[in-house]
Amino acid sequence: MPRRKTRLNAAAPHEQVLEKYLLKLSNSELFHDPERFPKMSSASWFGNDHPMELEVGSGTGEFLCALARKEPGTNFVGIDVHKKSLHNAAALASSFALRNIVFVSADFKLMYPLLAPQSLHCVYLHFPDPNVKRKFRNRRIFSERFLDEVHRALVPNGRLSVMTDHRPYFFEMLQLAERDQRWSKGHADRYVVGFEPLAKSRFQLRWERHGLATLRFELIKASAASTRGGIE
Ligand SMILES: C[S@@+](CC[C@H](N)C(=O)[O-])C[C@H]1O[C@@H](n2cnc3c(N)ncnc32)[C@H](O)[C@@H]1O
Numbered sequence: 001m002p003r004r005k006t007r008l009n010a011a012a013p014h015e016q017v018l019e020k021y022l023l024k025l026s027n028s029e030l031f032h033d034p035e036r037f038p039k040m041s042s043a044s045w046f047g048n049d050h051p052m053e054l055e056v057g058s059g060t061g062e063f064l065c066a067l068a069r070k071e072p073g074t075n076f077v078g079i080d081v082h083k084k085s086l087h088n089a090a091a092l093a094s095s096f097a098l099r100n101i102v103f104v105s106a107d108f109k110l111m112y113p114l115l116a117p118q119s120l121h122c123v124y125l126h127f128p129d130p131n132v133k134r135k136f137r138n139r140r141i142f143s144e145r146f147l148d149e150v151h152r153a154l155v156p157n158g159r160l161s162v163m164t165d166h167r168p169y170f171f172e173m174l175q176l177a178e179r180d181q182r183w184s185k186g187h188a189d190r191y192v193v194g195f196e197p198l199a200k201s202r203f204q205l206r207w208e209r210h211g212l213a214t215l216r217f218e219l220i221k222a223s224a225a226s227t228r229g230g231i232e
Contacts, residue, residue, distance in 0.1 A: 061089025
């Protein structure tokens with residue numbers, strides 16, 4: 001199945017909507033001087049002490065906005081690099097008058113220094129770009145470094161949810177995760193087929209329309225060890 005880019009034609013939301021729901025971080029400043037940014041926390045970003053969850057590559061925001069509507073006592077952060085998707089997500093959050101969500105325009109790989117230790121209850125990586133061409137493989141988000149950083153940022157027993165329709169990428173991610181002894185699985189089977197959230201994301205809907213199964217695994221932060229072998 002070719003992974004063509006589809007166009008989002010919606011007009012940019014009103015300036016006030018973008019001000020309220022979209023935080024733009026400069027990738028160049030994140031790269032050169034990450035210390036100038038405050039750590040991402042409920043206190044600094046939402047002015048409260050509620051639990052916080054994060055979606056990496058939140059796309060057009062359907063999944064995260066549905067969670068934010070259901071759980072007003074939790075803060076949600078969606079990070080993406082694609083401007084039109086972020087505009088769409090901000091407009092959706094505004095249409096529900098959500099007060100517990102913000103979308104961030106930034107490359108997540110540059111945001112690692114902003115992740116505060118034990119600050120996140122859940123991280124979602126849903127339908128990450130598989131970057132199938134060899135020359136683009138280094139753009140993939142899921143890696144040993146990603147697991148290290150997410151592990152550090154999660155609270156004890158915090159969850160990392162990963163899913164995709166792309167079977168080869170899925171099994172590569174699963175194998176990498178299974179070599180890392182700091183996690184347990186959130187399900188009895190090795191992985192799960194299908195996912196029925198409150199709202200399916202744009203990409204889940206798209207690939208299921210094409211008859212491709214959604215493959216998912218959920219990791220639970222089982223140990224406080226900072227190294228993959230589990231020995232500090
Ligand atoms: C296939 S889409 C999936 C979007 C959404 N999770 C969904 O299920 O519909 C992958 C998303 O990841 C974003 N993305 C890719 N690399 C990224 C990075 N380094 N940092 C943040 N977002 C990224 C893309 O812009 C795109 O919106």
